[in-house]
Amino acid sequence: xxxxxxxxxxxxxxxxxxxxxxxxxxxxxxxxxxxxxxxxxxxxxxxxxxxxxxxxxxxxxxxxxxxxxxxxxxxxxxxxxxxxxxxxxxxxxxxxxxxxxxxxxxxxxxxxxxxx
Amino acid sequence: xxxxxxxxxxxxxxxxxxxxxxxxxxxxxxxxxxxxxxxxxxxxxxxxxxxxxxxxxxxxxxxxxxxxxxxxxxxxxxxxxxxxxxxxxxxxxxxxxxxxxxxxxxxxxxxxx
Numbered sequence: 001x002x003x004x005x006x007x008x009x010x011x012x013x014x015x016x017x018x019x020x021x022x023x024x025x026x027x028x029x030x031x032x033x034x035x036x037x038x039x040x041x042x043x044x045x046x047x048x049x050x051x052x053x054x055x056x057x058x059x060x061x062x063x064x065x066x067x068x069x070x071x072x073x074x075x076x077x078x079x080x081x082x083x084x085x086x087x088x089x090x091x092x093x094x095x096x097x098x099x100x101x102x103x104x105x106x107x108x109x110x111x112x113x114x115x116x
Numbered sequence: 117x118x119x120x121x122x123x124x125x126x127x128x129x130x131x132x133x134x135x136x137x138x139x140x141x142x143x144x145x146x147x148x149x150x151x152x153x154x155x156x157x158x159x160x161x162x163x164x165x166x167x168x169x170x171x172x173x174x175x176x177x178x179x180x181x182x183x184x185x186x187x188x189x190x191x192x193x194x195x196x197x198x199x200x201x202x203x204x205x206x207x208x209x210x211x212x213x214x215x216x217x218x219x220x221x222x223x224x225x226x227x228x229x
Contacts, residue, residue: 006158042204050214092158103208103217104161106161107159109157110158112156
């Protein structure tokens with residue numbers, strides 16, 4: 001899982017509550033990403049950030065929010081507006097995302113979120 | 117939107133056999149990457165092949181890329197039970213100064229001891 005940590009590993013939430021997933025990296029990477037993984041759907045990009053204090057929506061950003069106040073940290077908040085939040089959430093980082101010829105991503109171990 | 121499509125969706129082989137997994141994509145790419153995911157864990161990067169390369173090797177892995185057919189294959193030779201995992205192809209496309217990595221749905225590989 002490289003130098004990326006995600007916490008907690010398992011998270012339970014009641015409907016109507018916001019919850020924040022943590023992602024920290026010590027790889028000195030500029031770019032960070034959040035993906036959602038559902039069975040049989042592969043990975044879908046929620047948000048990404050190429051640099052501190054900047055982030056962009058991915059393919060399924062509705063109901064999610066992020067911040068990037070520090071290079072090492074990229075927390076994801078799953079809001080009550082997300083209609084089907086139960087999923088496996090993966091955080092990743094890469095050296096860069098723009099104009100970089102080698103852009104392989106390093107993933108954290110994931111957080112499994114269950115809405116009760 | 118799905119860029120990479122892996123084939124087959126599931127593959128079961130005997131230990132010691134070779135495993136071949138395929139990936140097709142729709143639009144021009146800058147590079148193609150293969151990742152591995154053990155059950156309930158994060159993805160691990162295996163190999164990257166650029167659009168101007170045709171074949172790359174890494175240990176027991178061999179990746180080919182045919183840009184005219186928009187397809188790639190991942191070969192794992194002399195498979196082991198520990199190779200049991202899901203394998204994903206991911207394609208990089210560049211739009212201006214930004215790049216986007218798009219993952220396929222994955223192939224589930226089972227290696228029987």
